[in-house]
Structures are given as C-alpha cells and as structure tokens.
Amino acid sequence: MFQTFLQYEFLQNSFLTGMIIGIIAPLLGVFIVVRKMSLIADALSHISLSGIAATMLAATYSPFFAGISPLYGGMLFSVIGALFIEKLRSVYKHFEELSIPIIMSIGIGLGVIFISLADGFNNDLFGYLFGSVSAVSRTDLYSIFIIGLLVVLIIIFLYKELFLLAFDEEYGKAQGIRGNIVHLIFIILVALVIAISIRIVGVLLVSSLMTLPVAASMRMAKSFKQTIIFSIIFGEVSVVGGLISAFYLDLAPGGTIVCISAVILIITILYSKKLKYNAR
Amino acid sequence: MENKAPIIEINNLSYRYASEDVLKDLNLTVHKGDFLAILGPNGSGKSTLIKLLLQLLKNQKGEIFIYGTPIEKFYAWEKIGFVPQKANAFNTGFPATVYEVVRSGLTKKTGLFHFYPRNVKEKVIDVLRAVEMEDLINRNIGELSGGQQQRVFIARALISDPEIILLDEPTVGIDSKRVASFINLLERLNKEKNITLIMVTHDLSAVINQVTHIAWLNRSLQFHGSVKEFKNINKVNAQSFYQTDLESVSNVQVNGGKH
Ligand SMILES: Nc1ncnc2c1ncn2[C@@H]1O[C@H](COP(=O)(O)OP(=O)(O)OP(=O)(O)O)[C@@H](O)[C@H]1O
Ligand SMILES: [Mg+2]
DSSP: OHHHHHHSHHHHHHHHHHHHHHHHHHHHHHHHHHTTOTTHHHHHHHHHHHHHHHHHHHHHHOHHHHTSOHHHHHHHHHHHHHHHHHHHHHHTGGGGGGHHHHHHHHHHHHHHHHHHHOGGGHHHHHHHHHOOSSOOOHHHHHHHHHHHHHHHHHHHHTHHHHHHHHHOHHHHHHTTOOHHHHHHHHHHHHHHHHHHHHHHHOTTTHHHHHHHHHHHHHHHOSSHHHHHHHHHHHHHHHHHHHHHHHHHHTOOHHHHHHHHHHHHHHHHHHHHHHHHHHHO | OTTSOEEEEEEEEEEESSSSEEEEEEEEEEETTOEEEEEOOTTSSHHHHHHHHTTSSOOSEEEEEETTEEGGGOOOGGGEEEEOOGGGTOOTTOOOBHHHHHHGGGHHHHOTTOOOOTTHHHHHHHHHHHTTOGGGTTSBGGGSOHHHHHHHHHHHHHTTOOSEEEEESTTTTOOHHHHHHHHHHHHHHHHHSOOEEEEEOSOHHHHTTTOSEEEEEESEEEEEEEHHHHHHHHHHTGGGSOHHHHHHHHTSOOOSOOO
16 A cells, blocks of 8 residues: 555655654644644744745746745745744733734735736645645755754754743743743744645644644643653654545545544543543 | 841842832842841832842843842853742643653753753752652642642752742742741751742741841832841831731741841
8 A cells, every 4th residue: 555655756755744744843833832822823824825825926927936946935934924923922012912813814915915916826726725745846855854854953952941931931031041032943943844834734724733733642641741742643643644545535635634633632532531530 | 147248239229110110229238148038018119129130120220239240241040049929930731740840940050952961850859859849740730739839939949059049929829837838948948058038928927937137118128137127126117117017027926036
C-alpha cells in the first residue's frame, strides 16, 4: 500500500511536509494554547492567504513573480501580520485579543481583493483553502525542512524562557528576561509554520492543527513536557493518517486531518473521564 | 544594627501613573538581614513600590540602588526572588507540575541558550523540602490549595539562592493556621539563611513578632524603623496610622525588639 503511495514524487513531498508540520505545528500550538492565543493561527492563516493571492496575482503580470512559489508570499505576509499583532497587543494592553480579529479581517479583505482582481486561478485557490496532497514541490519541501529544523532548535534553546513567560509572565520579567524579544521570535516562528502548513491543510483548517492535538493532549498529560509529547504524537498521527486516507479516498487532506484529530480529541475526553471515574 | 551593609537604597523616589503622585519623595534603606513589613491602606503605593524594585515599572523620578548599583544597571536579578500575589499569578488550568514550576525559577540563573544544570532535580527537592512540599513534587500545580501554591512559589523564589525576597501580600486567602506556619518559614529563611525579606501585608498582628522593621506607606513614607521604634511612636502618635491595625498591634505581645 505504501509503495504506490510513495511512488510519486509529489506524494513523497506532501508526505514528508506533512510529517514535518505534524511535529512543529502542535509543538508551537502548546505554547499558543497555554497563553490563550488560540485564535492567532486563524488570523495569520488568513493574512497568509492574501500573501499567496498577491503572489499569484503578481505572477499574471510579471514573469519574475511567476518563478516565485506563492509559499514565500504567504510567509512574508504572515510574518508582517505577526509583527502587527504584537504591536497591536501592546497598543491595546487590556484588550490583547482585539489584535486577532483586526488582523484576520485585514487578511480576508486583502485576500478577497487580490482574488477578485485576477480570477484566473480559482482552481489553485481551492487547494489553498482546503489543502492538497499534490501541491508541494521539491524546493518547497527543502524550505519547509529548513524552517522545521529552525523551529525545533529555537524551541529547544528557548524552552526555559518560553515556559516561564507562558506560566507567569510577570515573574519572567521580574527575573530580567526580555519577554518582548522572546515573544517576537516565537510569533515569527508561528507565522512561518502557518504559511508552510497551508499547502497541505489549507487556510481554513490550519489553526486546528495547532490546537486540536493540544486540546486532546491536555486531557491526558500530567506535566508540561508530556503535554508537548502527546501533542506531537496526536498531530503526527492525524497528519499521516489524514494524508493517506485523503489520497486513497480522494478527499481534501485538510478535512481528513482535522477529522482524525477531532476523533482523537473525543477519545481522549472519554478516556480521561473514565480515568477520573476509576480513580475515585 | 545600622552597621550592616545597605542592600537597597531608595532616594527621593516618586512615581505616577497619571497626573497624581502614587509614590512621593520616598527615602528608604534596607540592610542585609532585615525583615521589613510594608504596611499601608489600599492604594497607598505598596505594590507600585514592589514593582519598581523589580523594574516591572521603570523609575520616573529619584533613584534606587541595589548593592550600590543604580537599578537600571543592575542585572543579577537571580539574586532577587519574588513571590507574587496569588490571585493574578497564573492560570490554574496550566498543565505543569510542581517540579516544572519550581525549576523555572532557575531560568535567569541558568542563562540564555543554556540547559538546566545536571543536578536540577536535587535542587528542586531541596527547596521543596524547605517549604515542606516535597511529597507533592509531581502534582499538577492547579490541583493544589492556595496555601500550597504559595509555598510552591516560595520554593521557586528560593531555588536561585536569592539574597533578597520580595513578597506582595503573600498570605491573602490563606487560613490563619497556615499563615502562622508560613510566617515561621519566612522567619527561618531570614534567620538561618540571612535572606533579606520585604513583605507587603495588611495583617501586622500576624508578623509583628517575626519582622525586624516596619515601613508605613501612604503615598509618602509615614514611618520607617525597627519594631521597637514602631512600638514607641505608636503610643505617642497613634492617630497617624490605621485604627484597625493599631488595635490588633496593641493586642500583640512584642517579645523585645529584634535587630
Ligand atoms: N496600572 C495602573 N494604572 C493606573 N493607576 C494605577 C495602576 N496601578 C495602580 N494604580 C493606582 O496607583 C495607586 C497605588 O496602587 P498600588 O497598587 O501601588 O496600591 P497598594 O498599596 O498596593 O494597594 P492594595 O493594598 O490595594 O494592594 C492606586 O491609587 C491605584 O489606583
Ligand atoms: Mg497591592
């Protein structure tokens, strides 16, 4: 079964990309969820979409842009959006969550304008909205691999600081830790991971890959470390399972990935209830 | 008593959030080994002072020196522990164990891009033992009672071997029996490890036998001195202080001034 699946290069690319984002999306997702910023992924994915649409639009005018993968346009917009969110969070100190709908609506607004300006790419667009198993090129895969490695290394080396700031930001600052810089690095990573995940999972579902495995994991985990480990396992199972079934059943991969994570979530909720009941 | 080294010196410190001074021309010196209680009515600037001492707020007017260094140039924050007011400290659903929380107190001391030291587990156990919480090391922090959480936060402050610990109303919401043992713990840290303690509290009667000094704040400093001096001024100039606190103070036997 795997033989046919891995015969095609485009499937290999998608599969390996999926395995990478199955690790890094839930890894970042843990910190996003405990900091109560779950919606940030939605805002950034919509901003990424406008970057993707802008690149595709530019490509219809200039051959220079035709040579550039829309992935990079998405990354650029996503990072800029992330910087805006951080800025808005400091402007609206007591309404931090306000930054998210602001960026999200700007993202949708720009995206819709770019899409309506050039209606030649509707087919491609479907893939960006819902994910696609055939959309990743070999060069995309290399960029995604490098970003994945970067994310894992930075999280490992900033783990102490990220944990402390997530758990008790004031204490971190009282210890002289530069919270703003750590947040900035973190949110840029989130922006990059969202932009690269869109290819496979789609704009509309990318945030679920960062939150559903974490939600399931928190039902089971006894420590922060376990929360991370379970999140990655659940994320990986969802992505790999989702891609394989999407290919064989000819479904949109984003949907199958999310449905598998939802099933895992439901199982963990039922299972943790049973554990608590037995413990009594 | 005043020949001990000054650890914290505050000169002419004023601070305002809006147009009105919340702290006004504050002068205060804290010496090594002091156990200082800061008292004052709500809104008198006590938390503001603590935040300035931690540089969570930046000075606007006046100076603070820590170990003789202007606070803006002070970087050894691992020497200063902090026990926050419980209510706003963290979200109780946070999936972390007591171990992970206490260990995070080593973040600054360990240094950026470095990993926790090899013996970190023993260190965590040591400080948890000091607060009598070592049995709960693997428990989820959100499952503990308020008093137990407060002990965990003390342990987190202790793990970096601080020389000063700042506490902002640490006993709010803790039952009186627990408060007594908590204060005894602070006294032990103060006496045995010579840790300088600065504690904001509304309950002078609970600490009058343990603290060495008292500062009475109401935007400006109304009184600062040893417990013995406080007892004297207290009788003479009772009107300038809180009626309720005075009553509780006069009910307490002070067993000699501590220096
Ligand atoms: N972030 C802020 N912005 C504006 N004003 C503030 C802020 N924080 C505190 N204040 C004001 O500063 C004054 C002093 O506040 P502070 O929190 O230092 O008082 P406190 O002595 O700790 O009081 P409490 O006993 O109630 O804890 C109060 O009048 C308060 O309204
Ligand atoms: Mg206060």
